[in-house]
Structures are given as structure tokens and as C-alpha cells.
Amino acid sequence: MNILMIVTEKLPVPPIRGGAIQTYISGISEGLSRHHSLTILGRTDPELPDSETVGRIRYERIPGGNFDLYREGVEAFLKDRSYDLIHIFNRPLMVETVRRAAPHARLILSMHNDMFLPGKIAPEQAALAIQEVERIVTVSDYVGRAICDDYPQAADKLRTVYSGVDLARYRTGSSSRQIREQLRREHGLTGKKVVLFVGRLSPKKGADMLVRAMYPLAKKHPDAALVIVGGRWFSDNSISDYVAYIRALAARAPLPVISTGYIDAAQIHHWFWAGDLFVCPSLWMEPLARVHYEAMAAELPILTTSRGGNPEVIEPGRNGLIIETPEQPDEIAQKISELLSNPAKMKAMGQYGRRLAEQKYGWERVVADILSVWK
Amino acid sequence: MTEWTIVPWGDVEGDVPTVPPELDQLAEQVISRYDMRVQERTLITTKPDKGGAIWKILTDKGPRSLKVLHRTPPRSLFSVGAQEYLVNKGARVPALIPNRDGALCCECGGKLWIVTDWIDLTPASKVDLEGAQALCYGLGEFHRHSQGYMPPAGAERASRLYGYEKQYMKILEKISWFRVIAATYSDHPASRRLLGIVDKYEQQARDALHTLQNGPYPALIERGEAAWGLAHQDYGWSNGQQGPGGLWIIDLDGVAYDLPIRDLRKLITSTMHDMGVWDLTWMRGMIDAYNQANPIEPELYQMLLIDMAMPNEFYKHIKEIVFEPELFLNDPQTAALLDHLEATDATKWAALKELGAVIQTAPSDFKPRYLIHTATAASAHAANRSHSHAVPSPQYAGLASPPPAAAPTKSRADSKTPAAPKTPAASSTPANPKTPAAKTPAIPKTTAAPKTPAAPVPSAANSPSLDLPDIPSLLDALDLKNFKPKTAKTSSKKSAPPRPKPLSMPDKRPFTVSNRTKRPDESLKQRRAYIEFTARALIQAANQPLTPDPRIQKLVEALINQPRKEKK
Numbered sequence: 001m002n003i004l005m006i007v008t009e010k011l012p013v014p015p016i017r018g019g020a021i022q023t024y025i026s027g028i029s030e031g032l033s034r035h036h037s038l039t040i041l042g043r044t045d046p047e048l049p050d051s052e053t054v055g056r057i058r059y060e061r062i063p064g065g066n067f068d069l070y071r072e073g074v075e076a077f078l079k080d081r082s083y084d085l086i087h088i089f090n091r092p093l094m095v096e097t098v099r100r101a102a103p104h105a106r107l108i109l110s111m112h113n114d115m116f117l118p119g120k121i122a123p124e125q126a127a128l129a130i131q132e133v134e135r136i137v138t139v140s141d142y143v144g145r146a147i148c149d150d151y152p153q154a155a156d157k158l159r160t161v162y163s164g165v166d167l168a169r170y171r172t173g174s175s176s177r178q179i180r181e182q183l184r185r186e187h188g189l190t191g192k193k194v195v196l197f198v199g200r201l202s203p204k205k206g207a208d209m210l211v212r213a214m215y216p217l218a219k220k221h222p223d224a225a226l227v228i229v230g231g232r233w234f235s236d237n238s239i240s241d242y243v244a245y246i247r248a249l250a251a252r253a254p255l256p257v258i259s260t261g262y263i264d265a266a267q268i269h270h271w272f273w274a275g276d277l278f279v280c281p282s283l284w285m286e287p288l289a290r291v292h293y294e295a296m297a298a299e300l301p302i303l304t305t306s307r308g309g310n311p312e313v314i315e316p317g318r319n320g321l322i323i324e325t326p327e328q329p330d331e332i333a334q335k336i337s338e339l340l341s342n343p344a345k346m347k348a349m350g351q352y353g354r355r356l357a358e359q360k361y362g363w364e365r366v367v368a369d370i371l372s373v374w375k
Numbered sequence: 376m377t378e379w380t381i382v383p384w385g386d387v388e389g390d391v392p393t394v395p396p397e398l399d400q401l402a403e404q405v406i407s408r409y410d411m412r413v414q415e416r417t418l419i420t421t422k423p424d425k426g427g428a429i430w431k432i433l434t435d436k437g438p439r440s441l442k443v444l445h446r447t448p449p450r451s452l453f454s455v456g457a458q459e460y461l462v463n464k465g466a467r468v469p470a471l472i473p474n475r476d477g478a479l480c481c482e483c484g485g486k487l488w489i490v491t492d493w494i495d496l497t498p499a500s501k502v503d504l505e506g507a508q509a510l511c512y513g514l515g516e517f518h519r520h521s522q523g524y525m526p527p528a529g530a531e532r533a534s535r536l537y538g539y540e541k542q543y544m545k546i547l548e549k550i551s552w553f554r555v556i557a558a559t560y561s562d563h564p565a566s567r568r569l570l571g572i573v574d575k576y577e578q579q580a581r582d583a584l585h586t587l588q589n590g591p592y593p594a595l596i597e598r599g600e601a602a603w604g605l606a607h608q609d610y611g612w613s614n615g616q617q618g619p620g621g622l623w624i625i626d627l628d629g630v631a632y633d634l635p636i637r638d639l640r641k642l643i644t645s646t647m648h649d650m651g652v653w654d655l656t657w658m659r660g661m662i663d664a665y666n667q668a669n670p671i672e673p674e675l676y677q678m679l680l681i682d683m684a685m686p687n688e689f690y691k692h693i694k695e696i697v698f699e700p701e702l703f704l705n706d707p708q709t710a711a712l713l714d715h716l717e718a719t720d721a722t723k724w725a726a727l728k729e730l731g732a733v734i735q736t737a738p739s740d741f742k743p744r745y746l747i748h749t750a751t752a753a754s755a756h757a758a759n760r761s762h763s764h765a766v767p768s769p770q771y772a773g774l775a776s777p778p779p780a781a782a783p784t785k786s787r788a789d790s791k792t793p794a795a796p797k798t799p800a801a802s803s804t805p806a807n808p809k810t811p812a813a814k815t816p817a818i819p820k821t822t823a824a825p826k827t828p829a830a831p832v833p834s835a836a837n838s839p840s841l842d843l844p845d846i847p848s849l850l851d852a853l854d855l856k857n858f859k860p861k862t863a864k865t866s867s868k869k870s871a872p873p874r875p876k877p878l879s880m881p882d883k884r885p886f887t888v889s890n891r892t893k894r895p896d897e898s899l900k901q902r903r904a905y906i907e908f909t910a911r912a913l914i915q916a917a918n919q920p921l922t923p924d925p926r927i928q929k930l931v932e933a934l935i936n937q938p939r940k941e942k943k
Contacts, residue, residue, distance in 0.1 A: 119745070203548060208552075208555075212555065215559075241549070241694065241697050241698070244697040244698045245552050245556070245697040248556055248559070248560075248697055248698075248700045249555070249556075249559060252559050252560065
């Protein structure tokens with residue numbers, strides 16, 4: 001088939017500027033292009049040509065940033081072109097335009113977060129989008145449920161296709177252990193039990209709760225330490241008041257709290273190697289954070305919250321544990337303590353997580369799922 | 376020749392304002408684009424932390440002001456467009472001078488520059504109620520004039536209209552941080568004090584949020600941005616000053632679509648904070664003065680009270696605790712600050728009650744959530760996210776074509792606003808269901824009628840103390856009977872009207888809808904929404920004066936109390 005994938009207007013593909021959706025697309029596009037003639041339509045970027053063919057994939061880029069502008073460009077792009085199937089990413093508002101411009105193409109919609117919420121899209125637009133697409137692929141059951149809550153008519157069209165991770169990159173071995181020891185040495189973490197947080201520093205991601213958990217944790221585990229990877233940090237003058245808040249909490253914590261600042265996507269797996277326990281303290285109904293797959297691929301046991309889609313990738317007791325009330329730092333501390341007290345269990349969980357990732361969360365599996373949706 | 380890009384050059388302005396020499400050069404460049412000879416250029420004030428500056432220039436065309444706007448050009452364009460709109464409406468706002476190309480602003484160094492008339496201003500008195508009232512009256516004029524504003528092509532749409540819920544949620548969340556920090560840094564007396572009072576302020580915030588979500592706010596914002604107009608966002612004694620003919624308003628950099636109560640609330644609460652007491656006379660006086668220039672309908676008035684109930688002053692003064700908790704908590708000024716906040720707060724609630732505030736107590740199991748999802752807000756999100764892709768043309772020549780393709784989303788929102796009645800008649804029920812009079816707060820009684828500036832004395836018998844032309848003739852001016860909606864056929868594709876000549880003094884005609892500058896790009900929905908809004912405000916004013924004239928009250932009392940006539 002002749003297939004077009006329409007990325008969002010926000011970030012370019014390949015993910016030279018990051019982005020979960022962009023990473024997802026880049027993970028599967030090569031595999032998909034082996035079976036179908038694939039064109040990826042995305043936004044322009046100063047560092048990318050407007051038009052190029054890489055391997056079997058055709059990239060076309062139009063001005064983005066602003067959704068309405070981008071949408072106009074999509075309409076113009078489709079004017080003299082025809083595709084058997086058009087796969088739209090995370091923009092239900094785009095469906096109407098695409099349907100009008102391509103009345104005979106099969107339409108698939110991939111949903112990665114809450115773009116169907118009443119505040120983001122008017123009901124008629126949402127209903128129309130649901131009606132016109134053949135299938136709605138979501139990154140978690142939770143996202144599908146949330147869409148159904150508002151639009152029960154979507155139920156038959158929903159299908160969960162979990163995302164994936166670069167298994168080879170995160171695989172542990174002798175070289176990963178070297179990097180681990182080096183990073184830990186550099187940051188005074190040798191001999192510590194490192195609790196790892198990777199993500200943006202915004203209130204809904206819950207990093208402040210995790211820092212607060214370090215207080216009760218100190219008594220039982222004086223050799224624990226918290227590493228916060230991501231976001232602007234403590235030494236930056238123009239930090240937000242939330243980051244200042246975390247900094248204030250970290251300053252009085254009885255355990256070391258280290259911030260790495262922003263780490264490039266190409267280097268971030270090093271920190272997964274350096275950690276001992278991965279914690280995702282998200283407070284909000286998160287669709288499903290990619291970091292879970294990354295932690296599993298790096299053989300880390302996982303502590304995550306019962307929010308949104310995150311618990312779907314946890315087999316409690318086998319690759320990790322679930323925190324029911326992340327607003328209670330005491331509960332977070334208690335679960336961390338449970339794991340840190342049992343290094344053998346942690347190791348077993350990490351290994352199990354790696355096996356799980358190899359079975360279910362490699363890009364090949366995602367490619368296979370998408371191919372079956374397209375069939 | 377690569378141009379130097381204007382970026383912040385230092386900390387907040389010290390004793391002597393200075394600018395980098397590159398900026399001086401750019402100022403000269405900008406000046407050369409204007410048809411004027413500058414004899415002298417004096418730096419007046421700077422914002423080194425943002426990259427802004429104002430000069431006074433003495434020219435052969437009179438004294439003028441030269442200003443570099445520190446925000447991004449698309450954002451600044453919103454304000455420049457607003458300034459022009461307001462001047463054309465007759466507002467006391469300095470007029471923009473066009474350059475040699477007829478543009479009302481220039482781009483230089485990556486920022487927008489404007490030249491305006493220099494108006495000699497004196498601050499209103501800060502120590503007496505009259506000064507505050509002058510400020511409020513001028514503010515009302517400003518808001519009234521700003522209604523109907525539509526930004527020019529290329530401008531970023533600045534709006535805070537839909538943001539109240541989010542703002543309240545954020546304040547509530549951050550107050551909980553204060554508690555955690557006070558508990559974590561508990562070895563200071565100020566921490567213990569703060570811990571003792573934070574629950575109370577948190578509850579106030581919960582109640583205000585709860586009331587916001589269940590009160591008039593969701594319905595009010597349905598009217599849309601243009602109907603409400605702009606708030607200044609930085610109004611006070613420095614930006615509202617006395618000048619020729621009345622109160623002038625300057626520094627429009629930050630204007631954004633908003634409920635007008637935003638500016639008024641901030642002015643009142645900061646004044647009350649400074650005074651250390653919530654003074655009813657002052658509050659009534661200020662609201663009354665505002666109301667004379669821009670009548671406040673009951674729902675909006677309630678919104679004003681809700682916004683006052685929010686513990687804004689507590690939040691504003693304590694929030695710096697997160698940055699350097701040790702310093703903050705050790706600072707002796709903090710102890711004094713807490714004293715001051717507590718003493719002021721003690722007088723707040725009786726005063727709000729007197730004014731008619733109806734604040735609902737949030738239930739104990741109240742979980743703060745985002746509840747207000749209107750279709751208007753949805754497209755507003757989209758609109759606010761969108762920056763126009765077009766770089767604002769340096770040849771910006773005033774309000775040109777209608778807003779860019781972002782419009783389809785916005786017009787869906789327009790269609791969501793309550794449809795104007797088919798026969799726009801003064802007597803028809805407005806689409807928005809009005810809360811019956813019983814639910815609206817008791818009309819605040821003015822005490823001694825404060826001296827309001829430039830208010831013509833209406834005849835006591837039949838008109839309330841509102842500075843409007845008499846109602847019947849105003850409704851005629853609306854010309855509702857003969858109003859022909861602009862349909863697709865009749866909407867003109869004529870060439871744009873000739874650019875208005877630069878104004879040296881603002882037009883002083885009284886404000887009426889028919890006097891309001893008409894624009895060819897004005898959509899039917901826009902005009903309808905505006906006329907409906909204005910009509911309702913007028914009807915409200917006519918039927919239910921917010922501040923009854925005390926002379927009428929005296930008359931009524933005299934009538935009630937007069938001795939009974941003996942039956943013959």
C-alpha cells in the first residue's frame with residue numbers, strides 16, 4: 001500500500017528535537033517501510049531538508065509550529081496526491097481536513113494523550129473524527145478508556161498498541177557497567193543505592209513528592225541517594241518556582257539529592273545504567289510514560305503510580321510495584337524501602353523486566369501490531 | 376550589516392538608568408524613519424532585565440516619547456493595535472505617530488518600537504480616596520473603550536479571559552508548598568507562625584475556586600474575548616495619571632483580553648493591603664467611581680468579589696519563600712509581613728460581606744479539579760497556542776485584514792456564544808439566563824457621595840448616578856430597529872478605508888455604538904455580540920442601578936415618612 005503518516009505540527013521527524021510521538025514514529029518507520037511504500041509528512045526544521053528519501057522512507061516537510069497553519073499545509077499537500085491509507089498522529093482535529101482532501105483513503109488515528117478532552121476539541125469535531133477513522137490506536141488501555149468515557153461510540157474502533165524501546169541501546173553488559181561506575185564516581189554515588197527519576201520537572205510529574213520521600217527513607221537506608229535527570233536545575237538563575245521548591249526540599253534532605261540538569265537523548269541511557277531503582281511518581285493521569293520501557297530495557301526494577309496508563313506495564317511483584325497514593329511521601333518511602341531492603345528481589349525484578357521488554361516492548365512488536373492494524 | 380538584537384542587559388533598574396550603546400544606535404536608526412527632527416533625546420526609564428526603554432524626545436513637531444517594546448514582536452503588535460484602537464475610540468491614551476511609511480510601529484533589533492505624543496502627566500493622589508477614584512474612573516473608561524478590539528494580522532492573541540480557573544488552581548497548589556517548606560525549615564519562628572496560618576489561607580483559596588467554578592464565571596466567559604475587551608494588566612498610580620481633560624493611561628505593553636474586574640480587583644486589594652485594612656468607604660468609593668465610567672453588571676460584580684476573596688495578597692507576598700527559604704524565614708521583615716497580612720485579613724471578610732459577596736464554602740472532600748471546559752475555551756486554547764506565522768510587517772499600517780486562518784476555530788467559538796436574539800430588541804430577554812435579582816448581592820450602599828471627577832450631575836428624579844447620555848437617545852443611537860445584519864451579500868469587498876490621519880488629540884465624542892469606528896472586516900457575529908452586550912449593560916444600568924443615588928434614597932425616605940394626610 002501507499003501509506004502516508006502525518007506527524008504533529010510540533011516537532012520534526014526524525015526526533016532531532018526529541019518528543020515521545022516522534023521517537024515512536026522513528027522506532028517503527030524503518031520496519032514499516034519494508035512492507036509498504038511509506039511517506040512521512042511532518043514539520044520543517046532548519047536542520048532538515050524539506051524533502052528527502054532515507055532508505056525506503058520518503059520524508060516531506062511543511063511549515064509547522066502553529067496547528068492551523070500546518071493543517072492548511074496538509075490540505076495543500078494532499079491536493080494532488082493519493083494514498084491508500086493515511087495514519088494521523090494525535091490530532092483528531094486533523095481528521096476532517098484529511099477526509100475532505102482524501103475522500104477514499106483509509107484513515108487511522110493514533111492517540112498518545114488527551115487530545116480528545118472536551119477542553120481540547122469540540123464534541124462535533126470529535127464525533128466526526130471518530131466516525132471517519134477506521135481505527136483509533138492508543139498507547140495504553142487508559143487512553144482508550146478515557147476516549148470512551150466521553151465518546152462511547154469509539155469503543156469498537158479502539159485498539160491499544162503499546163510503544164517500544166531501543167532494546168540494543170539499553171542492554172546492560174560490561175561496557176554499560178563501566179559507564180555506570182564512572183558516572184557514579186563522578187557524582188559521589190559510589191556505594192550508594194541510587195533511586196532514579198527521569199522526566200520533566202513539573203508539578204504533575206511528582207518529583208517533589210519523591211524528594212520528600214527521601215526524608216523518612218533516610219533512617220532505614222542511609223546509603224540511598226536520589227538522582228533527578230531532566231529539566232533545568234538548581235544552579236540556573238531563571239528556574240521556575242516549582243524547581244525552586246524542589247531545590248529547597250532537596251537542600252534539607254538527609255540523603256543526597258543530585259540533579260543532572262538536561263541530558264541529551266543520546267546520553268540518557270547512561271543514567272539508567274547508573275541507577276538501582278527507577279521511580280515514576282506521576283500524580284496525573286499519564287497516558288503511559290516511555291521511561292517505563294527504558295527502565296525495563298536497562299534492567300531496573302520499577303516503582304510507578306496507579307495513575308493513567310502507567311500501571312499497565314507493571315506486573316506487581318515481578319518487574320515492579322505500584323504506589324497507590326503518590327501524594328503521600330510516606331507511602332513512596334515505604335515502597336522504596338521495601339525494595340532497597342531486598343537487593344536479590346530487585347535484581348530478579350530487573351532481569352524479569354528486561355525479559356518482558358524483549359518479549360513485548362521492542363520496536364519489532366510495535367511494527368507487527370501496526371501492520372496488523374493496517375491490514 | 377547585521378543588526379544587534381535587543382536582549383536584556385542587566386538587573387532591575389538601579390539609580391541611574393542606562394542603556395547599552397548599541398541600543399542608543401538603534402534608537403537613532405528608528406528616529407530616522409520618522410518625519411521629525413529630534414533636538415534632544417533623554418532616557419527616562421529602562422527595564423534592563425527585560426530589554427525595554429523609554430526616551431523623551433524633543434522634536435520640531437513637539438515633545439514625543441520613543442519606546443522599545445521588550446516583548447516579542449507578534450505580542451507587542453497586539454498591544455500596538457490596542458493602543459491605536461483605543462485612541463480612535465476617544466480614549467485618553469497617547470496617540471501613536473506613524474513613521475514615513477505610514478506604519479505605527481517599526482521593527483528594529485528584533486523588537487518593535489513606537490513613537491507617541493508626549494503627554495505631561497501628574498500622578499493622582501495616593502493618600503486620599505479621590506485619587507483612587509480618579510484612577511478607577513479612568514480605568515472604567517479604558518475598559519469601556521477597549522470592548523470590541525480585534526488584533527491586526529500577525530499579532531499574537533493575548534488573553535487571560537479563560538485562565539481564572541487555572542490560576543486559582545495554581546495558587547491553591549502553591550499554598551500547599553508553603554506549608555511543606557515551613558514544615559521542612561521549621562527551625563525558624565517565622566516558619567511556626569506561617570504553619571499556624573497557612574491552613575486558613577488555603578481554605579480561602581479552596582472556597583474561592585469552588586465559588587468560581589459554580590458561580591457566574593463560566594457563563595461570563597462564554598461571551599468571548601472581543602465582547603469583554605482588554606484589561607491593562609499593570610494598572611496603578613504610575614500607569615494612570617492626570618493629564619489634559621482627565622485621567623490618562625500609559626504603558627499598554629501588557630494589555631490582554633480579560634474580564635475588566637482584573638485590573639479593578641488588583642487596584643483595590645493592593646490598596647487595602649497598603650492601608651492594612653479593608654476599608655469599606657474606600658472600596659465602595661472605588662467601585663462606584665469605576666461603575667460611573669463602565670457599569671458593572673451583577674454577575675461581573677460578583678466575580679469581582681470572588682476574585683477579591685481569593686487570598687491573592689497572601690500568595691503574592693509569600694511566594695518568594697520557595698527561592699531562598701532560609702533568607703526569607705530569617706528576615707525580620709517576614710515577621711512584620713505576616714503580622715500585616717493577618718491584621719489586614721482580619722478585616723477583610725466583614726467588608727466583603729457588606730459588599731454582598733456570596734462565597735460558597737468548599738465541602739471538606741472537595742478535590743480541586745479542572746471543571747470549566749467550554750467550547751469557547753477549547754478554541755481559545757487553540758487560538759492562544761497559535762502565533763501567526765507571518766512576521767509582522769515593518770510596514771504595519773494599522774488594522775488591516777481580519778485575523779489569519781486561525782479564524783475557523785475561533786468562529787466556531789463565536790457560534791457557541793449565546794446567539795443574539797433574532798430581532799435585536801431592547802425588550803427581548805438576553806440569551807444568557809440572568810440570575811434573578813434575588814440572587815444578586817444586595818446593592819452596595821454608598822455612604823457619603825464621594826466627589827467623582829468630571830461627572831455631570833444628573834437630575835435626581837429619574838436617572839441614577841451614571842455618567843451616560845440619557846438612555847432613550849442612546850438606544851436610538853443603537854438603531855436596533857433598523858439594524859441590518861451584514862450578510863454575505865452585503866458585506867463589502869470594497870477597498871480598505873483610507874488610513875486614519877494621525878491624531879494629535881483624541882476625539883472627544885461621547886461613546887456610543889454608532890459612533891464607534893466601524894471596520895469593514897467586522898463580522899456579523901462580532902457586531903451582534905458587541906451590540907447585545909452593550910444593550911444589556913445599558914438596560915441593566917437603566918433598570919437596576921448598582922449604586923443608587925443617595926438623593927433618591929432621601930426622597931424615598933421622605934415620602935415614606937411624611938405625615939399621613941387626615942381623611943376629610
